[in-house]
Amino acid sequence: MLSAVLTVFVLAVLLGSVAVVARLESTDRRFWDVARARLHYGVPWGTLVVLAGVVCVYLFVQDGVTDLYDPVTIPYRAWSYFYPLGIVTSSFSHASFGHLLGNLIAAAVVAPIAEYAWGHYPDGDVPSWRANPWIRAVVIFPLAVAAIGILTSLFALGPVIGFSGLVYAFAGFAIARYPIPTLVATIGLQGALVTIYNSIRDPILVYVAQPSPPSSPSWADVAIQGHALGFFIGLVLALALLERRGGRPTAFRVWIAVLLYAFSKGLWQIYWFGEGNTYLLFRGPGVVIVATLAIVITLAVSNTDRTVVPERLERTLPDVLSSSEHSHGHGSTDGRGLATPLDRLRGLESESEGEHGSTVDRLARVCDIATGGRRSEVGRQTGPGSRQVGFVAVFLVLAVLAGVAIPFNVLVLEDDADADRATVEVEDYTVEYVEEADHELVSGIGIEAVEDDAGLTASGVVVSSTERHAWIEAVTSQRLAFSGSETITVGGPGWRETVHVEREGWEPVGNDTVYQVWLWQDGDQPRHVYESESSQADVLIDDRTVSIVPDDGAFRLSVESLETGDVSTAQVPDENESVDAGGLTFDRHNETVYAVSNGTEVAVASAETYE
16 A cells, blocks of 8 residues: 555656646747657657557567566577578567566657657658658658668677667667767666656565575676667668758767767677686777777767868878979879879869860869869868768778678577487477587687687576577576576467476585486476486595485485495485485485484585575
Protein backbone atom coordinates (compact mmCIF):
# COMPACT_ATOMS: atom_id res chain seq x y z
CA MET A 1 0.00 0.00 0.00
CA LEU A 2 2.81 2.39 0.92
CA SER A 3 4.57 1.70 -2.39
CA ALA A 4 1.41 2.51 -4.36
CA VAL A 5 0.94 5.78 -2.47
CA LEU A 6 4.56 6.76 -3.06
CA THR A 7 4.28 5.93 -6.76
CA VAL A 8 1.25 8.21 -7.13
CA PHE A 9 3.03 10.91 -5.15
CA VAL A 10 6.13 10.72 -7.37
CA LEU A 11 4.01 11.05 -10.51
CA ALA A 12 2.04 13.96 -9.05
CA VAL A 13 5.18 15.88 -8.12
CA LEU A 14 6.75 15.36 -11.54
CA LEU A 15 3.63 16.41 -13.44
CA GLY A 16 3.15 19.37 -11.12
CA SER A 17 6.69 20.58 -11.71
CA VAL A 18 6.15 20.43 -15.47
CA ALA A 19 2.92 22.43 -15.15
CA VAL A 20 4.58 25.11 -13.00
CA VAL A 21 7.50 25.55 -15.39
CA ALA A 22 5.12 25.74 -18.37
CA ARG A 23 3.22 28.47 -16.55
CA LEU A 24 6.36 30.43 -15.72
CA GLU A 25 7.88 30.14 -19.19
CA SER A 26 7.52 33.56 -20.82
CA THR A 27 8.84 32.97 -24.34
CA ASP A 28 6.43 33.59 -27.19
CA ARG A 29 7.38 30.36 -28.97
CA ARG A 30 6.51 27.36 -26.86
CA PHE A 31 7.78 23.80 -27.12
CA TRP A 32 4.84 22.56 -29.18
CA ASP A 33 5.30 25.38 -31.67
CA VAL A 34 8.89 24.30 -32.20
CA ALA A 35 7.87 20.65 -32.49
CA ARG A 36 5.10 21.37 -35.01
CA ALA A 37 7.54 23.22 -37.25
CA ARG A 38 9.05 19.92 -38.42
CA LEU A 39 6.89 17.15 -36.94
CA HIS A 40 3.29 16.46 -37.96
CA TYR A 41 1.14 17.67 -35.05
CA GLY A 42 4.39 17.97 -33.10
CA VAL A 43 4.60 14.20 -32.53
CA PRO A 44 7.53 11.93 -33.57
CA TRP A 45 5.24 9.34 -35.13
CA GLY A 46 8.08 7.45 -36.76
CA THR A 47 9.83 6.96 -33.44
CA LEU A 48 6.63 5.64 -31.87
CA VAL A 49 6.15 3.16 -34.73
CA VAL A 50 9.74 1.95 -34.43
CA LEU A 51 9.61 1.51 -30.65
CA ALA A 52 6.29 -0.31 -30.92
CA GLY A 53 7.84 -2.64 -33.48
CA VAL A 54 10.78 -3.41 -31.18
CA VAL A 55 8.40 -4.24 -28.33
CA CYS A 56 6.40 -6.53 -30.63
CA VAL A 57 9.55 -8.38 -31.67
CA TYR A 58 10.42 -8.98 -28.02
CA LEU A 59 6.94 -10.15 -27.05
CA PHE A 60 5.85 -12.17 -30.08
CA VAL A 61 8.99 -13.15 -32.02
CA GLN A 62 11.23 -13.82 -29.01
CA ASP A 63 8.25 -15.16 -27.04
CA GLY A 64 8.66 -12.65 -24.24
CA VAL A 65 4.91 -12.88 -23.82
CA THR A 66 5.41 -16.36 -22.31
CA ASP A 67 8.18 -15.29 -19.95
CA LEU A 68 8.87 -11.55 -19.88
CA TYR A 69 12.26 -12.00 -18.22
CA ASP A 70 13.46 -15.00 -20.25
CA PRO A 71 13.03 -14.41 -23.99
CA VAL A 72 14.35 -16.74 -26.67
CA THR A 73 17.63 -15.19 -27.78
CA ILE A 74 19.98 -17.71 -29.41
CA PRO A 75 18.22 -17.95 -32.82
CA TYR A 76 17.90 -14.17 -33.10
CA ARG A 77 21.59 -13.31 -32.95
CA ALA A 78 23.58 -12.38 -36.06
CA TRP A 79 25.68 -15.53 -36.13
CA SER A 80 26.74 -15.59 -39.77
CA TYR A 81 25.98 -14.30 -43.24
CA PHE A 82 24.71 -17.82 -43.90
CA TYR A 83 22.01 -17.43 -41.25
CA PRO A 84 19.67 -14.73 -42.62
CA LEU A 85 17.11 -14.98 -39.79
CA GLY A 86 19.69 -13.72 -37.31
CA ILE A 87 20.88 -10.96 -39.63
CA VAL A 88 17.34 -9.64 -40.09
CA THR A 89 16.21 -9.86 -36.46
CA SER A 90 19.29 -9.25 -34.30
CA SER A 91 19.09 -5.44 -34.32
CA PHE A 92 15.50 -5.56 -33.08
CA SER A 93 15.83 -8.40 -30.55
CA HIS A 94 17.07 -8.23 -26.97
CA ALA A 95 18.81 -10.49 -24.48
CA SER A 96 16.60 -9.63 -21.49
CA PHE A 97 13.83 -7.33 -20.32
CA GLY A 98 16.37 -4.97 -18.78
CA HIS A 99 18.24 -4.85 -22.08
CA LEU A 100 15.01 -3.99 -23.89
CA LEU A 101 14.01 -1.32 -21.39
CA GLY A 102 17.40 0.39 -21.48
CA ASN A 103 17.38 0.61 -25.27
CA LEU A 104 13.77 1.82 -25.37
CA ILE A 105 14.55 4.69 -23.01
CA ALA A 106 17.74 5.56 -24.88
CA ALA A 107 15.92 5.57 -28.22
CA ALA A 108 12.98 7.54 -26.83
CA VAL A 109 15.23 10.51 -25.98
CA VAL A 110 17.41 10.63 -29.10
CA ALA A 111 15.32 9.20 -31.96
CA PRO A 112 12.84 12.14 -31.89
CA ILE A 113 15.76 14.55 -32.38
CA ALA A 114 16.92 12.57 -35.41
CA GLU A 115 13.36 12.45 -36.74
CA TYR A 116 13.01 16.20 -36.16
CA ALA A 117 16.25 16.85 -38.08
CA TRP A 118 14.92 14.82 -40.99
CA GLY A 119 11.42 16.32 -40.73
CA HIS A 120 7.91 15.36 -41.77
CA TYR A 121 7.75 18.30 -44.15
CA PRO A 122 10.18 18.11 -47.09
CA ASP A 123 12.50 20.92 -48.08
CA GLY A 124 12.06 21.69 -51.76
CA ASP A 125 10.14 19.88 -54.48
CA VAL A 126 9.69 16.15 -54.05
CA PRO A 127 7.16 13.69 -55.49
CA SER A 128 3.72 14.15 -53.99
CA TRP A 129 3.64 10.83 -52.12
CA ARG A 130 6.99 11.58 -50.47
CA ALA A 131 5.74 15.01 -49.45
CA ASN A 132 2.87 13.53 -47.47
CA PRO A 133 3.81 13.96 -43.78
CA TRP A 134 2.06 10.75 -42.77
CA ILE A 135 4.01 8.77 -45.37
CA ARG A 136 7.26 10.35 -44.23
CA ALA A 137 6.44 9.71 -40.58
CA VAL A 138 5.00 6.20 -40.42
CA VAL A 139 6.41 4.62 -43.59
CA ILE A 140 9.66 6.17 -44.80
CA PHE A 141 11.24 6.80 -41.39
CA PRO A 142 10.52 3.27 -40.01
CA LEU A 143 11.67 1.67 -43.27
CA ALA A 144 14.91 3.66 -43.12
CA VAL A 145 15.42 2.52 -39.52
CA ALA A 146 14.81 -1.10 -40.53
CA ALA A 147 17.35 -0.81 -43.36
CA ILE A 148 19.96 0.69 -41.04
CA GLY A 149 19.25 -2.06 -38.51
CA ILE A 150 19.96 -4.76 -41.08
CA LEU A 151 23.08 -2.86 -42.15
CA THR A 152 24.42 -2.81 -38.59
CA SER A 153 23.71 -6.54 -38.27
CA LEU A 154 25.61 -7.25 -41.47
CA PHE A 155 28.74 -5.42 -40.37
CA ALA A 156 28.69 -5.78 -36.58
CA LEU A 157 31.47 -7.88 -35.09
CA GLY A 158 30.25 -11.09 -33.49
CA PRO A 159 26.81 -12.53 -32.70
CA VAL A 160 25.30 -9.22 -31.63
CA ILE A 161 21.78 -8.73 -30.34
CA GLY A 162 20.01 -5.52 -29.41
CA PHE A 163 18.70 -2.18 -30.64
CA SER A 164 21.69 -0.24 -29.34
CA GLY A 165 23.40 -0.06 -32.73
CA LEU A 166 20.38 1.87 -34.00
CA VAL A 167 20.32 4.03 -30.87
CA TYR A 168 23.87 5.09 -31.68
CA ALA A 169 22.87 5.67 -35.30
CA PHE A 170 20.12 8.02 -34.09
CA ALA A 171 22.71 9.80 -31.95
CA GLY A 172 25.21 10.12 -34.80
CA PHE A 173 22.51 11.58 -37.05
CA ALA A 174 21.13 13.96 -34.43
CA ILE A 175 24.44 15.20 -33.06
CA ALA A 176 25.52 16.43 -36.50
CA ARG A 177 22.53 18.80 -36.71
CA TYR A 178 21.69 19.55 -33.08
CA PRO A 179 24.83 18.76 -31.05
CA ILE A 180 23.95 20.40 -27.74
CA PRO A 181 20.31 19.22 -27.54
CA THR A 182 21.50 15.71 -28.40
CA LEU A 183 24.15 15.85 -25.68
CA VAL A 184 21.64 17.05 -23.08
CA ALA A 185 19.13 14.38 -24.09
CA THR A 186 21.53 11.43 -24.11
CA ILE A 187 23.51 12.32 -20.99
CA GLY A 188 20.98 14.18 -18.85
CA LEU A 189 17.45 13.27 -19.92
CA GLN A 190 18.16 9.58 -20.44
CA GLY A 191 19.56 9.16 -16.93
CA ALA A 192 16.66 11.14 -15.49
CA LEU A 193 14.10 8.90 -17.20
CA VAL A 194 15.82 5.77 -15.91
CA THR A 195 15.78 7.18 -12.37
CA ILE A 196 12.11 8.18 -12.66
CA TYR A 197 11.15 4.73 -13.97
CA ASN A 198 12.98 3.00 -11.12
CA SER A 199 11.43 5.31 -8.53
CA ILE A 200 7.95 4.56 -9.88
CA ARG A 201 8.53 0.81 -10.05
CA ASP A 202 10.25 0.55 -6.65
CA PRO A 203 9.69 3.72 -4.59
CA ILE A 204 11.57 2.07 -1.71
CA LEU A 205 14.30 -0.35 -2.70
CA VAL A 206 15.47 -2.92 -0.17
CA TYR A 207 18.93 -4.20 -1.06
CA VAL A 208 20.36 -7.25 0.68
CA ALA A 209 24.11 -7.72 0.34
CA GLN A 210 24.88 -11.21 -0.89
CA PRO A 211 27.57 -13.04 -2.84
CA SER A 212 27.51 -12.92 -6.61
CA PRO A 213 28.90 -15.35 -9.18
CA PRO A 214 32.11 -14.57 -11.05
CA SER A 215 31.31 -12.45 -14.07
CA SER A 216 32.98 -10.46 -16.79
CA PRO A 217 33.39 -6.68 -16.37
CA SER A 218 30.48 -4.62 -17.63
CA TRP A 219 32.49 -3.15 -20.50
CA ALA A 220 33.31 -6.64 -21.82
CA ASP A 221 29.61 -7.33 -22.40
CA VAL A 222 29.18 -4.33 -24.73
CA ALA A 223 29.30 -4.59 -28.53
CA ILE A 224 31.61 -1.58 -28.78
CA GLN A 225 32.30 -2.05 -32.49
CA GLY A 226 28.56 -2.28 -33.20
CA HIS A 227 27.93 0.93 -31.26
CA ALA A 228 30.67 2.79 -33.13
CA LEU A 229 29.43 1.36 -36.44
CA GLY A 230 25.90 2.61 -35.79
CA PHE A 231 27.16 6.04 -34.76
CA PHE A 232 29.18 6.49 -37.95
CA ILE A 233 26.36 5.22 -40.16
CA GLY A 234 24.08 7.86 -38.67
CA LEU A 235 26.82 10.46 -39.01
CA VAL A 236 27.39 9.77 -42.71
CA LEU A 237 23.65 10.01 -43.39
CA ALA A 238 23.54 13.31 -41.52
CA LEU A 239 26.46 14.67 -43.57
CA ALA A 240 24.56 13.85 -46.75
CA LEU A 241 21.52 15.70 -45.39
CA LEU A 242 23.57 18.72 -44.30
CA GLU A 243 25.23 18.93 -47.70
CA ARG A 244 21.78 19.20 -49.26
CA ARG A 245 20.01 21.41 -46.72
CA GLY A 246 22.72 23.31 -44.87
CA GLY A 247 22.24 24.35 -41.26
CA ARG A 248 25.62 23.16 -39.99
CA PRO A 249 26.47 23.87 -36.32
CA THR A 250 29.62 25.62 -35.12
CA ALA A 251 32.87 23.74 -34.71
CA PHE A 252 33.03 24.09 -30.92
CA ARG A 253 29.51 22.75 -30.40
CA VAL A 254 30.19 19.73 -32.57
CA TRP A 255 33.53 18.99 -30.94
CA ILE A 256 32.39 19.28 -27.33
CA ALA A 257 29.19 17.31 -27.99
CA VAL A 258 30.95 14.45 -29.78
CA LEU A 259 33.75 14.29 -27.22
CA LEU A 260 31.49 14.25 -24.16
CA TYR A 261 29.01 11.86 -25.77
CA ALA A 262 31.74 9.39 -26.72
CA PHE A 263 33.31 9.48 -23.25
CA SER A 264 29.99 9.20 -21.40
CA LYS A 265 28.75 6.33 -23.58
CA GLY A 266 31.96 4.33 -23.31
CA LEU A 267 33.02 4.48 -26.95
CA TRP A 268 36.61 4.62 -25.67
CA GLN A 269 36.28 1.15 -24.08
CA ILE A 270 38.18 -0.88 -26.64
CA TYR A 271 38.71 -4.38 -25.26
CA TRP A 272 39.51 -7.95 -26.13
CA PHE A 273 39.74 -11.32 -24.44
CA GLY A 274 42.77 -12.86 -22.81
CA GLU A 275 43.47 -16.34 -21.52
CA GLY A 276 41.13 -17.80 -18.93
CA ASN A 277 39.11 -15.10 -17.19
CA THR A 278 41.33 -12.26 -18.38
CA TYR A 279 39.95 -9.23 -20.21
CA LEU A 280 42.07 -6.53 -21.81
CA LEU A 281 40.84 -2.92 -21.74
CA PHE A 282 42.85 -0.58 -23.95
CA ARG A 283 41.92 2.53 -21.99
CA GLY A 284 44.74 4.84 -23.12
CA PRO A 285 44.52 4.02 -26.83
CA GLY A 286 40.73 4.30 -26.59
CA VAL A 287 40.88 7.84 -25.23
CA VAL A 288 43.37 8.85 -27.93
CA ILE A 289 41.16 7.41 -30.67
CA VAL A 290 38.03 9.15 -29.35
CA ALA A 291 39.79 12.52 -29.06
CA THR A 292 41.18 12.18 -32.58
CA LEU A 293 37.85 11.17 -34.08
CA ALA A 294 36.14 14.10 -32.34
CA ILE A 295 38.39 16.44 -34.35
CA VAL A 296 37.77 14.49 -37.55
CA ILE A 297 33.99 14.65 -37.07
CA THR A 298 34.19 18.36 -36.28
CA LEU A 299 36.01 18.98 -39.55
CA ALA A 300 33.33 17.10 -41.49
CA VAL A 301 30.27 18.59 -39.78
CA SER A 302 31.01 22.16 -38.69
CA ASN A 303 29.96 25.29 -40.59
CA THR A 304 33.51 26.35 -41.43
CA ASP A 305 35.39 25.23 -44.51
CA ARG A 306 38.79 26.66 -43.76
CA THR A 307 41.73 24.78 -45.16
CA VAL A 308 43.51 22.34 -42.91
CA VAL A 309 46.82 24.03 -43.75
CA PRO A 310 47.70 26.75 -41.18
CA GLU A 311 47.37 30.33 -42.46
CA ARG A 312 51.08 31.09 -42.03
CA LEU A 313 52.02 28.05 -44.09
CA GLU A 314 49.27 28.92 -46.57
CA ARG A 315 50.77 32.39 -47.05
CA THR A 316 54.26 30.94 -47.41
CA LEU A 317 53.44 28.31 -50.02
CA PRO A 318 52.59 30.74 -52.86
CA ASP A 319 55.99 32.44 -52.48
CA VAL A 320 57.76 29.09 -52.55
CA LEU A 321 55.79 27.95 -55.57
CA SER A 322 56.34 31.26 -57.32
CA SER A 323 60.10 31.06 -56.78
CA SER A 324 60.07 27.52 -58.09
CA GLU A 325 58.27 28.60 -61.25
CA HIS A 326 60.74 31.45 -61.90
CA SER A 327 63.69 29.11 -61.47
CA HIS A 328 62.26 26.46 -63.80
CA GLY A 329 60.49 28.65 -66.26
CA HIS A 330 56.80 29.46 -66.57
CA GLY A 331 54.45 26.67 -65.47
CA SER A 332 55.04 23.25 -64.11
CA THR A 333 55.74 19.95 -65.76
CA ASP A 334 54.22 16.54 -65.63
CA GLY A 335 57.47 14.83 -64.69
CA ARG A 336 58.70 14.46 -68.31
CA GLY A 337 59.56 18.11 -68.80
CA LEU A 338 56.20 18.87 -70.42
CA ALA A 339 53.81 21.58 -69.28
CA THR A 340 50.59 20.39 -67.70
CA PRO A 341 47.25 21.22 -69.40
CA LEU A 342 46.40 23.64 -66.61
CA ASP A 343 49.62 25.57 -67.16
CA ARG A 344 48.93 25.73 -70.89
CA LEU A 345 45.60 27.37 -70.04
CA ARG A 346 47.37 29.89 -67.84
CA GLY A 347 49.87 30.60 -70.59
CA LEU A 348 47.05 31.10 -73.05
CA GLU A 349 45.40 33.41 -70.56
CA SER A 350 48.48 35.66 -70.35
CA GLU A 351 48.92 35.75 -74.12
CA SER A 352 45.29 36.80 -74.59
CA GLU A 353 45.32 39.42 -71.85
CA GLY A 354 44.06 42.79 -73.06
CA GLU A 355 42.90 41.46 -76.41
CA HIS A 356 39.98 39.14 -75.72
CA GLY A 357 38.53 39.99 -72.34
CA SER A 358 35.67 37.52 -72.51
CA THR A 359 38.04 34.73 -73.47
CA VAL A 360 40.30 35.61 -70.56
CA ASP A 361 37.35 35.53 -68.18
CA ARG A 362 36.29 32.15 -69.44
CA LEU A 363 39.81 30.77 -69.15
CA ALA A 364 40.09 32.21 -65.67
CA ARG A 365 36.87 30.49 -64.74
CA VAL A 366 38.23 27.19 -66.07
CA CYS A 367 41.32 27.65 -63.91
CA ASP A 368 39.16 28.42 -60.89
CA ILE A 369 37.11 25.26 -61.42
CA ALA A 370 40.21 23.15 -61.96
CA THR A 371 41.78 24.43 -58.74
CA GLY A 372 38.65 24.12 -56.61
CA GLY A 373 37.46 27.69 -57.05
CA ARG A 374 40.27 29.18 -54.98
CA ARG A 375 43.25 30.70 -56.77
CA SER A 376 46.32 31.75 -54.91
CA GLU A 377 48.84 34.19 -56.17
CA VAL A 378 50.08 31.57 -58.59
CA GLY A 379 46.60 30.29 -59.36
CA ARG A 380 46.61 27.08 -57.31
CA GLN A 381 44.94 25.88 -54.09
CA THR A 382 47.28 25.46 -51.14
CA GLY A 383 45.20 22.89 -49.24
CA PRO A 384 41.94 21.00 -49.17
CA GLY A 385 38.95 22.33 -47.27
CA SER A 386 38.26 20.92 -43.84
CA ARG A 387 34.92 19.44 -44.86
CA GLN A 388 36.47 17.41 -47.65
CA VAL A 389 39.22 16.14 -45.36
CA GLY A 390 36.77 15.40 -42.57
CA PHE A 391 34.25 13.63 -44.77
CA VAL A 392 36.89 11.41 -46.35
CA ALA A 393 38.23 10.54 -42.90
CA VAL A 394 34.75 9.78 -41.54
CA PHE A 395 33.99 7.57 -44.52
CA LEU A 396 37.28 5.72 -44.10
CA VAL A 397 36.55 5.12 -40.41
CA LEU A 398 33.14 3.72 -41.33
CA ALA A 399 34.73 1.48 -43.96
CA VAL A 400 37.25 0.14 -41.44
CA LEU A 401 34.56 -0.48 -38.80
CA ALA A 402 32.47 -2.40 -41.31
CA GLY A 403 35.38 -4.22 -42.92
CA VAL A 404 36.79 -5.78 -39.76
CA ALA A 405 33.55 -7.73 -39.25
CA ILE A 406 33.37 -9.33 -42.69
CA PRO A 407 35.92 -12.15 -42.12
CA PHE A 408 34.26 -13.03 -38.82
CA ASN A 409 30.71 -12.98 -40.17
CA VAL A 410 31.43 -15.55 -42.87
CA LEU A 411 31.63 -18.10 -40.03
CA VAL A 412 30.66 -21.62 -41.04
CA LEU A 413 30.31 -23.83 -37.98
CA GLU A 414 31.32 -27.42 -38.61
CA ASP A 415 30.01 -30.35 -36.63
CA ASP A 416 33.14 -31.19 -34.63
CA ALA A 417 31.45 -32.42 -31.46
CA ASP A 418 33.27 -35.26 -29.74
CA ALA A 419 31.29 -38.45 -30.33
CA ASP A 420 32.31 -39.74 -26.88
CA ARG A 421 30.97 -36.63 -25.15
CA ALA A 422 27.45 -36.88 -23.75
CA THR A 423 25.08 -34.25 -25.14
CA VAL A 424 21.43 -33.28 -25.14
CA GLU A 425 19.83 -32.75 -28.56
CA VAL A 426 16.89 -30.35 -28.96
CA GLU A 427 15.82 -30.06 -32.61
CA ASP A 428 18.93 -28.66 -34.34
CA TYR A 429 20.60 -27.59 -31.08
CA THR A 430 23.33 -29.51 -29.28
CA VAL A 431 23.76 -28.77 -25.58
CA GLU A 432 26.85 -30.10 -23.81
CA TYR A 433 29.16 -29.47 -20.90
CA VAL A 434 32.84 -28.93 -21.69
CA GLU A 435 36.05 -28.10 -19.86
CA GLU A 436 38.91 -26.30 -21.58
CA ALA A 437 37.39 -26.74 -25.04
CA ASP A 438 38.54 -24.61 -27.96
CA HIS A 439 36.59 -21.37 -28.17
CA GLU A 440 34.86 -21.23 -31.55
CA LEU A 441 34.24 -17.47 -31.63
CA VAL A 442 37.16 -15.72 -29.95
CA SER A 443 40.87 -15.90 -30.66
CA GLY A 444 43.72 -14.05 -29.03
CA ILE A 445 45.08 -10.71 -30.12
CA GLY A 446 48.39 -12.33 -31.04
CA ILE A 447 50.57 -9.95 -29.02
CA GLU A 448 52.41 -12.04 -26.46
CA ALA A 449 53.96 -8.94 -24.87
CA VAL A 450 50.45 -7.87 -23.87
CA GLU A 451 48.86 -11.21 -23.03
CA ASP A 452 49.72 -14.86 -23.58
CA ASP A 453 46.39 -15.73 -25.15
CA ALA A 454 47.22 -18.54 -27.53
CA GLY A 455 44.41 -21.05 -27.74
CA LEU A 456 41.55 -19.39 -25.87
CA THR A 457 39.23 -21.97 -24.34
CA ALA A 458 35.71 -22.25 -22.97
CA SER A 459 34.44 -24.12 -19.91
CA GLY A 460 30.78 -24.59 -19.08
CA VAL A 461 27.54 -25.33 -20.91
CA VAL A 462 27.91 -24.79 -24.65
CA VAL A 463 24.96 -24.55 -27.05
CA SER A 464 25.67 -25.02 -30.75
CA SER A 465 23.77 -25.46 -33.98
CA THR A 466 25.41 -26.20 -37.31
CA GLU A 467 22.17 -25.30 -39.07
CA ARG A 468 22.26 -21.79 -37.58
CA HIS A 469 26.07 -21.55 -37.45
CA ALA A 470 25.59 -20.76 -33.76
CA TRP A 471 27.99 -21.43 -30.89
CA ILE A 472 27.68 -19.87 -27.45
CA GLU A 473 29.02 -20.48 -23.96
CA ALA A 474 25.59 -20.21 -22.38
CA VAL A 475 26.62 -20.89 -18.75
CA THR A 476 30.23 -20.63 -17.60
CA SER A 477 31.69 -23.26 -15.30
CA GLN A 478 32.31 -20.56 -12.66
CA ARG A 479 28.67 -19.52 -12.67
CA LEU A 480 27.47 -23.10 -12.43
CA ALA A 481 29.87 -23.74 -9.54
CA PHE A 482 28.33 -20.74 -7.78
CA SER A 483 24.65 -21.46 -8.41
CA GLY A 484 24.61 -25.25 -8.73
CA SER A 485 21.85 -25.19 -11.34
CA GLU A 486 20.84 -23.09 -14.34
CA THR A 487 18.38 -23.17 -17.23
CA ILE A 488 19.05 -22.50 -20.91
CA THR A 489 16.31 -21.54 -23.35
CA VAL A 490 16.57 -22.60 -26.99
CA GLY A 491 14.03 -22.30 -29.74
CA GLY A 492 13.02 -20.53 -32.90
CA PRO A 493 10.03 -18.80 -34.46
CA GLY A 494 6.95 -20.28 -32.80
CA TRP A 495 8.64 -22.66 -30.35
CA ARG A 496 10.85 -22.74 -27.28
CA GLU A 497 12.33 -25.45 -25.07
CA THR A 498 14.14 -25.32 -21.75
CA VAL A 499 17.26 -27.31 -20.92
CA HIS A 500 18.33 -27.71 -17.30
CA VAL A 501 21.87 -28.13 -16.00
CA GLU A 502 22.81 -29.20 -12.49
CA ARG A 503 26.11 -29.65 -10.72
CA GLU A 504 26.90 -31.64 -7.58
CA GLY A 505 30.29 -31.86 -5.94
CA TRP A 506 32.42 -32.64 -2.89
CA GLU A 507 35.37 -30.63 -1.61
CA PRO A 508 38.21 -32.73 -0.17
CA VAL A 509 40.02 -30.94 2.63
CA GLY A 510 42.84 -28.84 1.15
CA ASN A 511 42.35 -29.88 -2.47
CA ASP A 512 40.30 -29.32 -5.64
CA THR A 513 36.57 -29.95 -5.80
CA VAL A 514 35.30 -33.18 -7.33
CA TYR A 515 32.07 -32.61 -9.24
CA GLN A 516 29.65 -34.05 -11.77
CA VAL A 517 27.19 -32.42 -14.18
CA TRP A 518 23.76 -33.46 -15.44
CA LEU A 519 21.76 -32.07 -18.38
CA TRP A 520 18.15 -32.70 -19.33
CA GLN A 521 15.30 -31.25 -21.33
CA ASP A 522 11.95 -30.47 -19.75
CA GLY A 523 10.04 -33.72 -19.31
CA ASP A 524 13.11 -35.96 -19.59
CA GLN A 525 15.27 -37.65 -16.98
CA PRO A 526 18.59 -35.99 -16.01
CA ARG A 527 21.48 -37.28 -18.08
CA HIS A 528 24.94 -37.59 -16.63
CA VAL A 529 27.26 -35.70 -19.00
CA TYR A 530 30.47 -34.88 -17.15
CA GLU A 531 32.63 -35.86 -14.19
CA SER A 532 35.88 -34.29 -13.00
CA GLU A 533 39.05 -36.03 -11.91
CA SER A 534 39.30 -37.55 -8.43
CA SER A 535 40.92 -35.51 -5.68
CA GLN A 536 42.76 -36.53 -2.51
CA ALA A 537 42.09 -34.94 0.88
CA ASP A 538 45.09 -33.31 2.53
CA VAL A 539 44.95 -35.61 5.56
CA LEU A 540 46.78 -38.76 6.61
CA ILE A 541 45.01 -41.19 8.97
CA ASP A 542 46.82 -44.29 10.27
CA ASP A 543 49.11 -44.19 7.26
CA ARG A 544 46.12 -44.07 4.93
CA THR A 545 45.04 -41.47 2.36
CA VAL A 546 41.44 -40.66 1.49
CA SER A 547 40.23 -39.49 -1.93
CA ILE A 548 36.87 -38.51 -3.39
CA VAL A 549 36.20 -40.34 -6.66
CA PRO A 550 33.31 -39.58 -9.08
CA ASP A 551 31.59 -42.73 -10.26
CA ASP A 552 28.96 -42.36 -12.99
CA GLY A 553 26.69 -40.04 -11.06
CA ALA A 554 27.74 -41.13 -7.56
CA PHE A 555 30.67 -40.23 -5.30
CA ARG A 556 32.89 -42.79 -3.61
CA LEU A 557 35.46 -42.66 -0.84
CA SER A 558 38.76 -44.29 -1.81
CA VAL A 559 41.11 -45.34 1.01
CA GLU A 560 44.69 -46.30 0.12
CA SER A 561 47.17 -47.84 2.56
CA LEU A 562 50.65 -46.40 2.13
CA GLU A 563 52.16 -49.55 3.64
CA THR A 564 50.53 -52.20 1.47
CA GLY A 565 49.14 -50.16 -1.43
CA ASP A 566 45.72 -51.73 -0.96
CA VAL A 567 42.77 -49.62 -2.06
CA SER A 568 39.26 -49.90 -0.65
CA THR A 569 36.22 -47.90 -1.72
CA ALA A 570 32.77 -47.13 -0.39
CA GLN A 571 30.01 -44.81 -1.48
CA VAL A 572 29.78 -41.48 0.33
CA PRO A 573 27.22 -42.10 3.08
CA ASP A 574 23.85 -40.40 3.24
CA GLU A 575 23.06 -37.77 5.88
CA ASN A 576 23.64 -39.11 9.42
CA GLU A 577 24.81 -42.46 8.05
CA SER A 578 28.17 -44.27 8.29
CA VAL A 579 30.24 -46.59 6.08
CA ASP A 580 33.49 -48.54 6.53
CA ALA A 581 36.35 -48.70 4.06
CA GLY A 582 40.02 -49.67 4.40
CA GLY A 583 39.89 -49.94 8.17
CA LEU A 584 38.35 -46.49 8.61
CA THR A 585 34.82 -45.49 9.53
CA PHE A 586 33.24 -42.54 7.76
CA ASP A 587 30.43 -40.59 9.40
CA ARG A 588 28.41 -37.88 7.66
CA HIS A 589 27.07 -34.96 9.69
CA ASN A 590 25.72 -31.66 8.29
CA GLU A 591 27.10 -32.18 4.78
CA THR A 592 30.57 -33.05 6.10
CA VAL A 593 32.20 -36.48 6.07
CA TYR A 594 34.50 -37.39 8.98
CA ALA A 595 37.00 -40.26 9.13
CA VAL A 596 37.07 -42.04 12.50
CA SER A 597 39.94 -44.26 13.73
CA ASN A 598 40.87 -45.23 17.29
CA GLY A 599 38.70 -42.49 18.77
CA THR A 600 40.13 -39.80 16.48
CA GLU A 601 37.73 -37.96 14.14
CA VAL A 602 39.02 -35.94 11.19
CA ALA A 603 37.01 -34.08 8.52
CA VAL A 604 37.97 -35.32 5.06
CA ALA A 605 35.40 -33.70 2.73
CA SER A 606 32.31 -31.52 2.63
CA ALA A 607 29.50 -31.22 0.12
CA GLU A 608 29.78 -28.32 -2.30
CA THR A 609 27.31 -25.57 -1.40
CA TYR A 610 25.58 -23.19 -3.81
CA GLU A 611 23.95 -19.79 -3.61
